[in-house]
Every structure is written in C-alpha cells, then in structure tokens.
Amino acid sequence: MSTSERSSAFHTEPLFSELPKPSQTPVTVVSPMMAMPPTLTPKQILVHHSADDWEEFIYEWVIALKEAEYVDVVRMGGSNDRGADIAAFLTQRKTDGPWHCFQCKHYDKAIGAATAYPEILKIHSAIAERQYRVLPERYVFVAPKVGASFIQLLAKPSTLRAGFFEWAEKNAAKLTQEYSEGPLDRALDLARQSDFSRFEAGNLDKILKQHATTPHHVRRFGSPLPDRPARLPAPAEHAPEEARYIQQLLDVYYEKWGCPPTSPDAAHAHPKAGRNLQRQREAFYRAEQLRIFARDSVPPGTFESLQNAVYSGVAEVEEDDFDTGYDRLKAVLAAARTMQLGTNVLLQVVDPDDRKGICHQLANDDRLTWVQEKL
Structure with missing residues (x-):
C-alpha cells in the first residue's frame, strides 16, 4: 500500500469538527413564569374594585368603628341616596340626631372639588327638603385616590365654601334644571348657614389599618392571619x-x-x-x-x-x-x-x-x- 493510499485509508474527520463555535453555543433563558408573581398590595387591589365592592369595603371599615363610636351603621347607597352612601348614627335618633355620612367614590383618577361640589349640594338639598332632619356632623369623602389640591382645599373650610358657591353660580342654569328653582334656592340658603368644616376626606392608610382589625380583611386581601394569642391552660374548674x-x-x-x-x-x-x-x-x-x-x-x-x-x-x-x-x-x-x-x-x-x-x-x-x- 502506497503512502498516499495509507493516508487515504486512515483519514478521519477532526475530533471536534461537529462542535459549534463558541459564538454558536445556545443560551438557556429561565422563563419569567418560573418566578413567583408579584403580590398586589391592598391599595393596588382596591384600585381594581368595582364601585359596589368599594362601597362594601368602606361599610366594613365603618362597621369596625361601630363599637367605639356608633350605635348603628347602615348602607344608604343607590340612585336616590341623597348624598349619603353610608350613614353612621351616634344615637338611637339616627338621622334625626347627630350622625356621620360617608360618601363613596371610586374613579380611575383622583377625586377633587369637581366631584365634591355636587355632593355637597345634594346633602344640603336633602336636609332642606326634609329627607334628613339635620346635617351630618361629619361628611367624609372616601376614594382610593384623593387629589392633593382637594385635600388642601378641605383644610380651608372658608375657601371650600367660596369655591362651592362660585361653582353653583357658574352652573346655575344646569342646577336649576336639575333641582328646580325653589329647592335649589333652599339648598343654597342652607349651605350659606352651614359649617363647611364638616367636609373631609378619608385617609386610605388609616382606613386600611383599621380595616385590618376586622374579620373581613383576610378574605378581601388574602392577607396572612394575625398571630394567635398565647395558649392558655384549661381552667381547673369544669365550666x-x-x-x-x-x-x-x-x-x-x-x-x-x-x-x-x-x-x-x-x-x-x-x-x-x-x-x-x-x-x-x-x-x-x-x-x-x-x-x-x-x-x-x-x-x-x-x-x-x-x-x-x-x-x-x-x-x-x-x-x-x-x-x-x-x-x-x-x-x-x-x-x-x-x-x-x-x-x-x-x-x-x-x-x-x-x-x-x-x-x-x-x-x-x-x-x-x-x-x-x-x-
């Protein structure tokens, strides 16, 4: 066998000829689905509530205040709530005596004066027309988002009052059509005598902290249960x-x-x-x-x-x-x-x-x- 024949007979491919070049080596990427999804905070969950669910959440919160402050709490919401979604009574006289009103608003954007002024007129109209006997001592706007300028406005009751009457004058024709002239005049007359410091906005951080003390918090937000109290021994005497x-x-x-x-x-x-x-x-x-x-x-x-x-x-x-x-x-x-x-x-x-x-x-x-x- 010649040298050339031996060379041909024993010729093999290079040992690493089938391996890809370093630049061709495939890269394994871990799928994002393998990671735990981020947990929504209670505030984020509330943003996605419906208006009805939001009102139910606020009702649960106000109920949590009942033992300390109120003799009863009722939901008044609906198309004819006359400015009061939730009423909390300080005495058995209910709305004939001192009471607090909670007005629930759930919008994509933060609420402001433009949202509040129609509700302020509505509650004064309800009193003027004897739907309720007296104005609530507190009137609380509760919303997932409250505009900073509105919070500042609520801190200045006299400025809030002035802004309300400017809005009423600017929208006089529309409001007269909605209320009719007599009821509108009576509502505005009552508002002129009213203390606008009764109007405030709920603080969502405080609301959530108080709601966390209720039995509803775990169900609504999927939060871990609180720690159980320390174990106590059985009493010596049989009960x-x-x-x-x-x-x-x-x-x-x-x-x-x-x-x-x-x-x-x-x-x-x-x-x-x-x-x-x-x-x-x-x-x-x-x-x-x-x-x-x-x-x-x-x-x-x-x-x-x-x-x-x-x-x-x-x-x-x-x-x-x-x-x-x-x-x-x-x-x-x-x-x-x-x-x-x-x-x-x-x-x-x-x-x-x-x-x-x-x-x-x-x-x-x-x-x-x-x-x-x-x-």
Whole structure:
C-alpha cells in the first residue's frame, strides 16, 4: 500500500469538527413564569374594585368603628341616596340626631372639588327638603385616590365654601334644571348657614389599618392571619358549657376502667383516666380559643365551616364498629389529626390539638358519640 493510499485509508474527520463555535453555543433563558408573581398590595387591589365592592369595603371599615363610636351603621347607597352612601348614627335618633355620612367614590383618577361640589349640594338639598332632619356632623369623602389640591382645599373650610358657591353660580342654569328653582334656592340658603368644616376626606392608610382589625380583611386581601394569642391552660374548674363532652368522656372511662360515670373528680384521680381527661380538656379549650380568634379575624361562618369539615372527615370513622368507646375515641382523634381539611383560611393557624378539640366540641353538641349501644 502506497503512502498516499495509507493516508487515504486512515483519514478521519477532526475530533471536534461537529462542535459549534463558541459564538454558536445556545443560551438557556429561565422563563419569567418560573418566578413567583408579584403580590398586589391592598391599595393596588382596591384600585381594581368595582364601585359596589368599594362601597362594601368602606361599610366594613365603618362597621369596625361601630363599637367605639356608633350605635348603628347602615348602607344608604343607590340612585336616590341623597348624598349619603353610608350613614353612621351616634344615637338611637339616627338621622334625626347627630350622625356621620360617608360618601363613596371610586374613579380611575383622583377625586377633587369637581366631584365634591355636587355632593355637597345634594346633602344640603336633602336636609332642606326634609329627607334628613339635620346635617351630618361629619361628611367624609372616601376614594382610593384623593387629589392633593382637594385635600388642601378641605383644610380651608372658608375657601371650600367660596369655591362651592362660585361653582353653583357658574352652573346655575344646569342646577336649576336639575333641582328646580325653589329647592335649589333652599339648598343654597342652607349651605350659606352651614359649617363647611364638616367636609373631609378619608385617609386610605388609616382606613386600611383599621380595616385590618376586622374579620373581613383576610378574605378581601388574602392577607396572612394575625398571630394567635398565647395558649392558655384549661381552667381547673369544669365550666357548665363543658358538661356534655365531659360526660361523654366519663362514659368512656367507666367502660374502660370502671371510673364512676357521674364523678369527674374520680376520673381526675384515676392514674390513666386523669391524664387522658386533662389532655382532652386542654384540646377542647384550644379549639375554643380558635373559635374566638376566628370570630375576630375571619368572616362569620369560617370556623363553623372548619367544624363541618372535621365532622365530615371523622363521621364515618365514628360509625365503625369498635369494641369500646375508648377505641372509637382514639380512632376518631387520630383521623382528625391527619385528615385533609380543604382550603379553609384558618388552616394557616390550626394545630393538632385544635383538631382534637373540635371533635370534643362536636361531642359537646352530640354530633359525635363515643360509647354507643351495640345493635
């Protein structure tokens, strides 16, 4: 074989001939979808509310002030609200006595004097025409956005008054057509005697801080629940509201260890029954603390929904055949500790003893029974 033939026979391509040049190397880009989406703040969420949702939010806020300031709060909104979307009463005389008015406005742009003047005329007209007996002591414009110049104007009641009458004079023809001459004159006469310091704008930061104390805040904004109060021990003395679930436990201990079924003291004195009874009472009171926490932190019905979810999960376990009520009790509590409970917002703060305690709440209502008659 010649040199040229050997060269041809053993010729191979360069080892790295198929690799791309450095400039051709593909680049992997992480998709933005892999990142967590930004969380909207409550202010940003409110901007996207509808007008009705905004009024409901303000109503929830004013309700939060009720215990400290008001005897009642009502929604008056509608096409004929006469300048009062939400009325808060300081006495049982309602709008015949001192009251506060909250006027809800939800626009894309910040509200200003042009929005306020028609409402100021409307509330004076409502009083002049005896729709309401007296002017509200406070008249609060509440909007997601309030113009800086309007805030400054509200800080100068005399300037606000002058601007209002300039607006009324400039729009006299249109207003006369809307109100008719007599009612318009009466409304403006009342406004001339009125104290314009009653008009103000709500501070959204303050409103949100106060709204956060209501049970509605978590639902509306998806915010984390507040921390639960420190755990308290079960009181030494049995309370009357414990009677039924305690009796159910005494029935268990009588069947299991022969403890007298009418004597909690005897159960407490028993080396095994006593420890068990103490644990069950601690769990019951833990669940009671959760119930009170829920009352103050989440919308009505949330805790009851959690109770129903626990019941739904353990009811079939409770219906099974067991040799003793003690076996049934243990099986139900074990199921409650591990079962899936859906998406209830309270699950953020629920612990295993809450689940056990809810079972005892259900037993307290005779929805669960430990010692059952054998059929």
